[in-house]
Amino acid sequence: MNDRPGQVDDLLRELAPQVLGALVRRYEQFDTCEDAVQEALLDAAVQWPEQGLPDNPRAWLITVGARRVIDHMRSEHARRRREESVAVSEPADAFVAPAPGEERSGDQDDTLTLLFLCCHPALSQASQLALTLRAVGGLTTAQIASAFLVPEATMAQRISRAKQRIKTTGAPFGMPPEGERAERLRVVLHVLYLIFNEGYTATSGPELHRAELTSEAIRLTRAVRRLLPEDGEVAGLLALMLLTEARRPARTGPDGRLIPLAEQDRALWDGRLIEEGVELVTKALSTTAIGPYQVQAAIAAVHDEAPTAEETDWPQVLALYGVLAGIDDNPVVRLNQAVAVAMVRGPRAGLDLLDRLAADDRMAGHHRLAAVRAHLLEMAGEPVAALAAYREAARLTTSLPERRYLEDRAARLS
Structure with a gap:
C-alpha cells in the first residue's frame, strides 16, 4: 500500500469542492456534477491506497467526474430520443488528465465560488447549512442528518430541494457581481459561523459537542482565508473559532457533564490554537477595517490569555462588548454584555x-x-x-x- 487511507481521505476532502466547482463551471448542472464527484471520490478511495496517488490527483478526479457527467448526459439524451447531445459534441476521449504544465496554466480553485452558490440568498438558512456541508464540506447526507438530529430521508429531501432551487433560479456559476460580493461573503461567513456553533454547543440532543461540525467549519474557514488572505473578517472568524475550540478539551468532565468557563482546568486548553488565534486577530485588528468577528475574537482572546478566571480582564471585555454592540447590536451581544457589566x-x-x-x-x-x-x-x-x-x-x-x-x-x- 503506497498511501495510508487516512492521508487519502484528507486529500479527497480537500479536493472535493475544487473538483465540484470545476465541473459545475464546465457543465452548469449542480445536481449531476455533485453525483459525479461522489462517484469519482469513491473510485479514488478504492484505487489510490492500493495503486498510489496519481501525478495530478485533482486532474484525475476532474477527468473521472467529467466522464461520469458525460455518461449521464448520453443516457439522458438517449432516453429522450434527442438527436443532438452535449455528449456527442464533447466525447469522453477529450477528458484526459492534462499534463502538469497544462493543468497549472488553467487551474483555479472554485471553492469560494461554490460556497457563494451554496449560500445563495434564494435558499433558506437550513438549506444553506445542509448544502454547504454536503457539497463543500464533503459530509455524507447521513452525517449531516445525524448532526442536526433529523432522519436521513428528511435531510436528503432538503439537500435535493436546495439543488433544485439553485437550478430554477438560473444562478450562474461564478462570483457574484462586485456590488453583491460583500453581502454574499457576509452570508458565507455567517453559515460557517452557524456550523461551528452547532458543533460546539449542539442546540439539542444528548451530546454537547459535534466534533465533525467544528472541524469542518474550521477547515472551510481556513480554505476561505487562503483565498481571501487580506480580509479582516475572514481572519476574525477563523481566530474566533480557534480561540473557542481551544477550550473544548476542558468543557466537559469524564462523565460528559458541562463545565462552565470559570471552572475549567485551563491546563487542558490547546495552547497552539490559542497562539494562532491571538496572532490572527491581532494582525486583523491592526491592519483591516474592524468587524464583528474580529471583536468577538478579541473577547475570546482576553478570556483565553487569562491565567485564571479571577484574573480575567473584565473591564476590557466590557469595553469590547461596547464596541461590538456599536457594530452589530443584537440580543445575544446584549446578553453577554450584561454578564460583563455584572462582573465589573x-x-x-x-x-x-x-x-x-x-x-x-x-x-x-x-x-x-x-x-x-x-x-x-x-x-x-x-x-x-x-x-x-x-x-x-x-x-x-x-x-x-x-x-x-x-x-x-x-x-x-x-
Missing part, C-alpha cells in the same frame, strides 16, 4: 440590563436569558429567585448536557 459593576447592574432585554421578542422563551438571570441572581445572593430561574432555563433548553448542568445548579440551591 456588580450583579444588580447586570440584572437591570436583563430586565430591559426581556422585553425583546427575540429573546422571549430563550433558555440562555433565564440561565444568565439565574447566574446573576445567585451572584447577588438571591438563592430562591436563582433557583426558580435555573429551573426555568432547564425546562426551556433542548440540549441534554445543558439541562443537566442547569439542574445541577438548581440542586445546589434547593
